[in-house]
Amino acid sequence: xxxxxxxxxxxxxxTANRPALSHRLAERGIDKLLLLLLPALLFALVLFVxxxxxxxxxxxxxxxxxxxxxYVKFFTDPSVRGLDSIWVTLQLALPAALLNVLVSVPIAxxxxxxxxxxxxxxxxxxxPITLGTVLTAEGLLNFFGQRGWLNRFLGLxxxxxxxxxxxxxxxxxxxxxxxxxxxxxxxxxxxxxxxxSLEAAARTLGADWKxxxxxxxxxxxxxxxxxxFCLTFVLAFSVFPSAILVGDxxxxxxxxxxxxxxxxxxxxxYPLASAAAIVMGAVELIVIVLVLIWRxxxxxxxxxxxx
Amino acid sequence: xxxxxKTKSGAAPAAAKRPLAASPGTFLxxxxxxxxxxxxxxxxxxxxxxxxxxxxxxxxxxxxxTPAWYADAWKEYDLGQVIGTTLTVSVAVVGISVLIGAxxxxxxxxxxxxxxxxxxxxxxxxxxxxxxxYGIPLATLLTYYHLAxxxxxxILANLVPSIPFVILTMTPFIEQINPSIExxxxxxxxxxxxxxxxxxAPLLVPGILAAAVLVLVRTVGMFxxxxxxxxxxxxxxxxxxxxxxxxxxxxxxxxxDAMAVVYMLMMMVLLVVALRFVNPTQLVSQVREDTD
Numbered sequence: 001x002x003x004x005x006x007x008x009x010x011x012x013x014x015t016a017n018r019p020a021l022s023h024r025l026a027e028r029g030i031d032k033l034l035l036l037l038l039p040a041l042l043f044a045l046v047l048f049v050x051x052x053x054x055x056x057x058x059x060x061x062x063x064x065x066x067x068x069x070x071y072v073k074f075f076t077d078p079s080v081r082g083l084d085s086i087w088v089t090l091q092l093a094l095p096a097a098l099l100n101v102l103v104s105v106p107i108a109x110x111x112x113x114x115x116x117x118x119x120x121x122x123x124x125x126x127x128p129i130t131l132g133t134v135l136t137a138e139g140l141l142n143f144f145g146q147r148g149w150l151n152r153f154l155g156l157x158x159x160x161x162x163x164x165x166x167x168x169x170x171x172x173x174x175x176x177x178x179x180x181x182x183x184x185x186x187x188x189x190x191x192x193x194x195x196x197s198l199e200a201a202a203r204t205l206g207a208d209w210k211x212x213x214x215x216x217x218x219x220x221x222x223x224x225x226x227x228x229f230c231l232t233f234v235l236a237f238s239v240f241p242s243a244i245l246v247g248d249x250x251x252x253x254x255x256x257x258x259x260x261x262x263x264x265x266x267x268x269x270y271p272l273a274s275a276a277a278i279v280m281g282a283v284e285l286i287v288i289v290l291v292l293i294w295r296x297x298x299x300x301x302x303x304x305x306x307x
Numbered sequence: 308x309x310x311x312x313k314t315k316s317g318a319a320p321a322a323a324k325r326p327l328a329a330s331p332g333t334f335l336x337x338x339x340x341x342x343x344x345x346x347x348x349x350x351x352x353x354x355x356x357x358x359x360x361x362x363x364x365x366x367x368x369x370x371x372x373t374p375a376w377y378a379d380a381w382k383e384y385d386l387g388q389v390i391g392t393t394l395t396v397s398v399a400v401v402g403i404s405v406l407i408g409a410x411x412x413x414x415x416x417x418x419x420x421x422x423x424x425x426x427x428x429x430x431x432x433x434x435x436x437x438x439x440x441y442g443i444p445l446a447t448l449l450t451y452y453h454l455a456x457x458x459x460x461x462i463l464a465n466l467v468p469s470i471p472f473v474i475l476t477m478t479p480f481i482e483q484i485n486p487s488i489e490x491x492x493x494x495x496x497x498x499x500x501x502x503x504x505x506x507x508a509p510l511l512v513p514g515i516l517a518a519a520v521l522v523l524v525r526t527v528g529m530f531x532x533x534x535x536x537x538x539x540x541x542x543x544x545x546x547x548x549x550x551x552x553x554x555x556x557x558x559x560x561x562x563x564d565a566m567a568v569v570y571m572l573m574m575m576v577l578l579v580v581a582l583r584f585v586n587p588t589q590l591v592s593q594v595r596e597d598t599d
Contacts, residue, residue, distance in 0.1 A: 030420050033499075037426070040411035040470055044429050047467045048441060055444025106336045123582065128347060130574035132528060134548040135567035138560075139350030142357055147365050149349055177347065230435075238437030241530050241549055257439040257531075264443050264535075273443050281440040288435070 059274035070275035080263070082276060085256040086283055092168070092243075092255065093236035094287075096175035100183035101229050108188040109217075112196075122188075126181045136174045137245035141165050144173070170246035171253045175236045183232045190224030191217075226295035230288045237284050256280045351571075358564035377569070380562040384551055386569070393543040395458065396533070397526040400465045401519045408473030409515060413507070415474060416481035430471040438531035441467065446535040456538035464532040472525065473518045480514025481507075513584065520581040527574060544570050 025031065062069035074082035107125075111118060131139070144150050144164035151161040164170060194217060202212045240257035247253030260280060264273035358376055360369030380386060415427070433441060445464055449455035454463060484507070492506045508515075530545045537546055548570060551563050 028421060033414055033418065034420060036410035037414045039407045040430070040474065041426065043407060043466060043470055044433075047445065047463060048433050049429065051445040051448045052441055054448050055441075058444070058447065103339070106332075107340055110333065110336055123579075124344065126578065126582070127575070129524075129528075130571055130578050131351065132545055132548070132567070132570050132574060133530060134545065134552055134563075135354055135571050136350065137552070138357075138564055138567055139354045142353035143346075143349045149353060149367070150346075152367065177350070180343075234435055234437060238439055238531065240439060241534075245549075245552060257437065260439055260443055261535075264447070270447050274447070277440045277443040281436055284437060284440070285435075 055274040056278060058271050059278050060271075062269075062271040062275075070269075070271040071279070073272055074259075074275050074279060080259060080272070081254060082256070082259055082279065085254050085259045086279070088253060089237060089239070089255045089257070089280075090283070090287075092171055092175060092239060092253070093233055096172055096179055096236040097183075097229055097233040100176060100179045100232050101187065101225060104180065104184040104187040104228070105191075105221075105225075108184060108191045109213075111188060112191050122185075125184055128177050128181045131177070133174065133178065133241040134245065136177050137242055140170055140173055140177075140246050144170070165246050167248050168252050171239060171243050171255075174242040174246050175239060178242075179232050179235050182235065183228050186228040186231065187221075187224065190221055190228070193224075194220045222295060226291055230291055233287060233291075234284065237280075237287075256283070354564050355568055357561055358568045360561055376559065376561040376565040379559070380565040380569070383562060384547055384566060386547075386566065388540075389542060389544055389547045390573075392458070392541055393527060396461050396465060396541075396543055397523050399462045400469050400526045401522050403462075404466055404469040404473045404522055405515060405519055408470045408518070409477055409511070410503075411470075412474040412477040413481055416478045417486065430474055433468045433471050434475070438468065438529070439535075442532050442535045445532075449536060455536040456541065457536075458541045460536035461533050461541050461543070464536045465526050465529055467532070468529075469522045469526060472522055476518040476521055477511070477514045480511060480517070484510050517581075517585045520577070520584055524574070524577050524581055527577060544573070 022031070059070050060067050062073065065072055074080055111121065128136075142148055144162075146161055146163075150164070155161065164173070198216050198220075199212050202216050207215065238257055239255055240261065243249055243253045243255045243258055247255075249255075249258050256276060257280065260273050260276035263269045263276055356369065357363060359372045359374065361371035361373050363369035411430075415423070442464065445467065446455055446460070449460045449463060454460045488506060488510075489502060492502050497505065527543070528545060529543075530549065533543050534546050534549065537543070542550065544566075548563070548566055551566065
C-alpha cells in the first residue's frame with residue numbers, strides 16, 4: 001500500500017524535473033522523423049531478413065538425414081559435389097578479382113591527371129558493363145572458339161588452335177571482361193580522391209616514383225583497394241550464367257551458384273538448395289572478413305613503422 | 308603523350324630524365340590496355356558480324372550479310388513482349404525503390420540514433436551478398452505465397468538490392484545539402500511534407516536521377532533474381548537471352564546474336580544517360596562516404 005502510494009509521487013517529481021519522454025528520446029535521435037525509415041526497413045525485413053531466416057530454417061529440415069542432413073548431403077554427396085564447387089568458385093573468383101584490381105591500379109594511376117580524350121577512354125573502358133553475360137558469352141565463343149578469329153590468327157602464325165572456351169579459361173575471361181570496368185571505375189575514383197600535393201611534397205623531398213607509390217599512394221589507397229577487391233570478388237563469386245554458357249558446368253566450372261540452382265530448379269530439393277545458398281553466403285563473407293582484417297593489419301603496420 | 312604533357316607543364320630540367328625512365332612502364336601499361344581493348348573489340352564485333360551473317364563457317368568473314376535475323380529474333384522470341392516486360396519491371400522497381408529509399412536515406416544522412424549501425428548492416432548485406440544466396444530462399448518463399456513465378460515476384464525480388472542501392476547512392480547527395488536551408492524552411496512554418504516537396508526534392512533532383520538511372524541499369528542487367536522468379540510470360544531481356552542460348556536449339560545462333568546486340572544497344576543508351584548524371588568522381592565520394 002505504501003509502495004503504491006509513493007510511486008505516483010515520485011513519477012510526478014520526475015516529470016517536473018526532467019523533460020518529457022519524447023524530448024528525452026529526441027535528444028538521443030529518436031523522433032517522428034524516424035518513421036520515414038519504416039517503409040525501407042519493412043521491405044528489408046519482409047523481403048530480405050525473413051526469407052533468409054526462412055531459408056536457414058528450411059536448410060535444417062531435409063526430408064532425410066536429420067538436422068544437418070542437407071549440409072551433409074551438400075558436402076559429401078558425390079552427385080552434388082558441394083565442396084568441389086566451393087573450390088571451383090574460389091579458383092575463379094579470387095584470381096579474377098585480384099587481377100582486375102591489380103591491373104586497374106596502374107591504368108587508373110596513369111589516367112588520374114587531366115589529358116585530352118580522358119572521357120572517351122573512360123567510356124570505352126566502361127562499355128563492357130553494357131555487354132551483359134550473354135553477349136560476352138556469345139562473343140567469347142565466336143572469337144576464342146576453335147574456328148574463331150583468334151585461333152585463325154594464331155594459325156597464320158603457325159600455332160596450334162588453343163582451347164580457350166567451354167572450360168575454366170572461358171569463364172575467367174568473362175569474369176575479367178565484366179569485372180574490370182567496375183574495378184577500374186572504383187579505383188580511379190579512389191585514386192583521384194588522393195590529394196596530389198602529398199605526392200608533390202614527397203617529390204620535392206627527393207622520393208622517386210617507387211618510393212612515392214609505396215610510402216604515400218599505396219597506404220592511402222589501401223582502404224579503397226580492399227573495398228574494390230571485396231566488391232569485385234562478390235561479383236565474381238556469384239558467377240552463374242557465364243559458368244553455364246562459356247564454361248563446362250558439369251565439370252571444371254561447376255560453381256556453387258550452379259549447384260544451388262540445380263538443387264532448387266531441377267531437383268526441387270529446397271532444403272539442399274537453401275543449404276547451398278547459406279554455405280555460399282558464408283564462404284563469401286569469410287573471404288571478405290579476411291580481406292578487411294588483412295587491410296586493417298596492413299594499415300596499422302605502416303603507421304607503426306612510421307612511429 | 309607523356310612527353311608532350313611534361314613540356315607543356317614546363318617541368319624543371321631534372322624532369323627531362325623522367326620520361327625516359329618511365330617510358331617502359333608506361334608503354335607496358337598502354338600496351339596491355341590496347342591488347343585488352345583489341346580482344347574486347349574482337350569479342351563484340353564477332354557477335355555483331357554474326358548477327359548480320361547469312362552463313363559463317365570456316366572463313367574469316369561470313370559469306371554474305373542480311374538484316375533478316377533481327378526480324379527473325381523479334382518474331383521468334385516475342386521481343387516486343389520481352390522488352391515490354393523489361394520496361395515494366397524496371398520502371399516499377401525504379402519508382403518503388405526511389406519512393407521508399409529516398410526518405411530512408413534522408414533519415415540516415417541526417418540523424419544518429421541507437422541501432423543505426425545494425426540498420427545500415429541490414430541495408431548493406433543485400434548488396435554485398437551474391438544474388439543467388441538470398442534469391443533462392445526468397446524465390447522459394449514467393450512461390451509459396453503464389454507471388455512467383457510472375458511479374459509481381461520479379462518486381463519484388465528486384466527491389467531487394469535496389470532499395471539499399473538507392474539509399475547508398477542518395478545519402479552523399481543529401482549530406483551535401485546544407486541543413487540550415489531546412490531549418491529556415493521550418494522556421495517559416497513548412498511542415499515535413501512541404502519541406503520534402505518544396506525544398507528537398509528540387510535540391511535532390513540530381514541525386515534522385517543518379518539513383519534512378521543506376522537502379523535502372525542494374526535492374527535491366529540483373530539476371531539471377533529475375534531468372535529465379537520469372538516464368539515464360541515475365542522474362543526480362545537478359546533472361547530471355549539466356550534461355551534462348553541454353554534452350555535446346557534448332558534455333559539459329561544468329562538470331563540469338565541479334566537479340567544480344569539489341570540488348571547491348573539498349574544498355575549502352577542507358578549507360579550513356581547514366582554517365583551524364585553520375586560522373587566517376589561522384590561515384591568516388593559516394594563510395595568513400597558510405598564505407599566510412
